[in-house]
Amino acid sequence: MESVKTKPLLHTLRFSPLIAPNRVFAVVYTCAILALLYHHAITVFHSTTLLSFSIPITLLISDVILGLMWAAKQSFRMNPVHRQVFPENLEKIMKENDFQALDIFICTADPYKEPPMSVVNTALSVMAYDYPTEKLSVYVSDDGGSAMTLFAFMEAAKFGSHWLPFCRRNKLVDRCPDAYFRSNHHQSSEAEQIKVISTNNIS
Secondary structure, eight states: OOOOOOOOOSSSEOOOOHHHHHHHHHHHHHHHHHHHHHHHHHHHHHHHHHHHHHHHHHHHHHHHHHHHHHHHHGGGSSSEEEEEEOOOHHHHHGGGSSSSSSSEEEOOOOOOOOOHHHHHHHHHHHTSSSOOGEEEEEEETTOOOOOOHHHHHHHHHHHHHHHHHHHHHHHHHHHHHHHHHSSSSOHHHHHHHHHHHHHTTOO
């Protein structure tokens, strides 16, 4: 009997041990909320003056709103799971030519609230993903039409011709230029040259 070859795992899924306690807590909390709402409703029904009516009805409305907000959050706690991914096994299962195409959108509007340097660093880090370049498309949407942001990206395009090959050659984990140069990893002469280029282009 030939042994069956199993494919390498791309991810694992493990159920959280908090599922049962979360559900018990949700049931108890729901009963408490219903009891509180019932108490407020009875108080409103038996109120005889405007003052004795206004306070309970205000409490009833606020508790209904808070109860609905709490109920909306419970979907994340009913069946929590822990996942672990193994992206290094992807190439063992399929060829790069079969990878799905990715479209990534980066949105910005105000160059003062969202500094162009931050947007540029985001775009460069995304473009440096460890993914086939022909399958990766990055779009930048500037709703403010800022000339400052446009100029920053024009300069970043020059720097990107040096930064992206540098990331791929050295298999960097911190692919954001700002995060990389603020760390203590850039000790090589090539990294220092890239840092000088970044200072001249996107700083």
